[in-house]
Amino acid sequence: MAAQDRIDVFNGDADGICALHQLRLHAPRPDARLITGPKRDIALLERIGAVSGQRITVLDISLDRNRDALIRLLARGNRVFYADHHFSGQAVVHDLLETHLDPAPDACTSLIVDRLLAGAHCLWAIAGAFGDNLDENARQYARSLGLAARQQEMLAEIGLLLNYNGYGLSEGDLLIPPAELFREVHRFDDPFAFHRRSGHLDRLRRNYAADMARAADLRPESTTGGGRVFRLPATAWANRTVGVIANELSREQPALAHAILLTRPDNSLRVSVRAPLATGQGADELCRRYASGGGRSAAAGIDRLPMAELAAFLADFARHFPPL
Template sequence: MSAPGRRIDVCNGDADGLCAVVQWRQIDPAPAELVTGLKRDIELLRRVHARPGDDILVCDLSMQRNLPELLRLLDEGARVRYFDHHAAGEVPRHPGLRAHLDFSPSTCSSLLVDRFLGGRRRAWALVGAYGDNLSDVADALARGDGIDAHRRAQLRRLGEAVNYNAYGEDERDVLIPPAELYRVMVRHQDPLHMLQREHVIGRIDALRTADLDQALSLGPWREHARARIWRLPDAAWSRRVGGSLANLLAGQCPALAHAVLRDTAAGPLVASVRAPLRAPRGTHELCRRFGGAGRAGAGGIDALAPGDLAAFVEALEAGDWG
């Protein structure tokens, strides 16, 4: 008799990825192996080796970046359910794949899971959306559920803290590895109870505030009528803060595009890029030109060659964000 199939959950370690899996496992609390990592750990399916009959849940990972490994897992006999909102390229047709993809700039993976589950863990979906910088979308959904302004602010605080904790060069940069943070999150049916009972969120929040203050004290590296760019040195605090800073700046000036660049010891720069919140489109295409990826409103570049910096700046400032 063959062994029963395993359950394997694979997700980005940011707020959107973790909250997507939290919703799923609270509704279907079966034992499952979790495979996750930091924000820029995208190609996570390479860590998974499947047997026939395994059920694999994938949340908030670019299918385009994981396509060869996805095809391998399907060939190995796994069943894969895939929730994502990043650019996917050509989606394979396979009887073992159930793809739930939506590339609208007004959604994220947590909201896709929420849609599939009929809103049964709506509060956790809101945490994921707030963390993914979809505050207007999350606010509208929360108000529709009768969630008052104070509770919305608390859910946003939690989402931004969880999201912040995903940024770093490796797990030595962050306060708690995303896999450990997930195990704390999934214990709480109500995320507001987590805020009340788990001190780790306060510690993450304090670190986030200190890092943002340090970044903002530097001021912009370049300002343009259509875009602003920050450039940070290579340090543990700057490796953590890039995405949170980009989201904060985008909220402050929603008519502008933003990029946060970070120098590295190896030479290439790391970039977090945000389209204007008033026209959240085109980021994936811009980042892809320079070896990066993303979605309509947000993206990143892991290794921007110094020789390409001038071309990147020109492209950001001339971007068609309509």
């Protein structure tokens, strides 16, 4: 099959990058067309266009948000491999479609791919799980492999920094374009060598420290019996850190849900929601009640919440996440 007949579509966060890296270590496609974007930019199948007879791999983006484009691609004779852990909605069944979907709270796409490859590149799966805020799952897997504490921290930092790079209102907010970051990751079979030698990772490390220092004094805007709400300023550093902050806050108070509000240039809000880590349930159900909302049970969001709907959302958040 010619290289131009191969397309890899993936979420530009840690989970999407680590999932694709595992697959391409197993089955290289050096000249595949890459389609990706910031973490929340998930309607990616629309970008493929009116192609036919191609082999398309889709990783870590919601089937529900890409359903119409997927059906059109299948109707044009494209063969599609689809692995994901977000809400998928009604199943799509087609002879040219292979799906591996697992919306369980302790699942991520890197771990789904790891199962399919029988652990062939499991260290990268662990890094992807760390990046998706599945720290306990990642550590259990790492301990089962006998990894030392320092090795676990290296994988955790890789996941954290790859995920940090994925957040932004546009690709212009990101420090490194996700396709470029994937290509850098893909230079390394060994994640520990990547951790030691990658200039890209070092750049992310330095910028992450500077961005998070700006968030050190963040305080909740409001609290409920079962959750906390924070608001970030309309700045590039806030755009980059919103997801990492949400994950850190949820680890800090695992019995509470969290909502992080970020003002967009059009004065609407981008909302990141984390279900209590203690349950890992309910974030996607809440966010899907709003236009442009979606995600997975443990972590979800709303891309554009009109300011006029904020009061209703906050009341909904309080009802949806009562005290545990």
